[in-house]
Amino acid sequence: AQRVTQPEKLLSVFKGAPVELKCNYSYSGSPELFWYVQYSRQRLQLLLRHISRESIKGFTADLNKGETSFHLKKPFAQEEDSAMYYCALDPGGTSYGKLTFGQGTILTVHP
Amino acid sequence: DTEVTQTPKHLVMGMTNKKSLKCEQHMGHRAMYWYKQKAKKPPELMFVYSYEKLSINESVPSRFSPECPNSSLLNLHLHALQPEDSALYLCASSHATNEKLFFGSGTQLSVL
Numbered sequence: 001a002q003r004v005t006q007p008e009k010l011l012s013v014f015k016g017a018p019v020e021l022k023c024n025y026s027y028s029g030s031p032e033l034f035w036y037v038q039y040s041r042q043r044l045q046l047l048l049r050h051i052s053r054e055s056i057k058g059f060t061a062d063l064n065k066g067e068t069s070f071h072l073k074k075p076f077a078q079e080e081d082s083a084m085y086y087c088a089l090d091p092g093g094t095s096y097g098k099l100t101f102g103q104g105t106i107l108t109v110h111p
Numbered sequence: 112d113t114e115v116t117q118t119p120k121h122l123v124m125g126m127t128n129k130k131s132l133k134c135e136q137h138m139g140h141r142a143m144y145w146y147k148q149k150a151k152k153p154p155e156l157m158f159v160y161s162y163e164k165l166s167i168n169e170s171v172p173s174r175f176s177p178e179c180p181n182s183s184l185l186n187l188h189l190h191a192l193q194p195e196d197s198a199l200y201l202c203a204s205s206h207a208t209n210e211k212l213f214f215g216s217g218t219q220l221s222v223l
Binding site: 032034036043045046049086090092095096097098099100101102103104 | 166208209
């Protein structure tokens, strides 16, 4: 069974500080990993996915298969980054679409 | 149109009622999803439709009945629900099941 763990429910940083949101997963195959974000009063939306290997809004995430982690990082946090962040896993293969979300981390960036 | 539209936004129903939630997208997506989200919890997958066929049912009770009448529409028929079914029901769509999801804003359901 697939499982996604986000150990921090709440994370607070000051503007300009680096931020790292942790995500660990357990799955025996080769899953796809995603970060979804929900800003206040907006719908849930994709931030980035590991196969794209791109930086969105200054955020990056590297899939570490050895440590089964997919941590989200940004070198200089901005107030507009305050939101709920969900790490999610798709097992792929014949189970594409079976997305499992972690519990989420609420990021607050203080001025 | 680049949105997933869900109606109604709010729904209150009794345990003996029959109601339906509707979801619509006009982005040409061929995969559509229903998720359930309880307060302060992550979304939990209920159903996946791919090319208008049910491809994943996450052991959802039969009082929830999904329907995909065409590639743009997804319904969730509700009958004899329990108070613990009260939650935010999210619809999502994607080009295919291995592509990113676009979420609707949800229907907040209260079962009395």
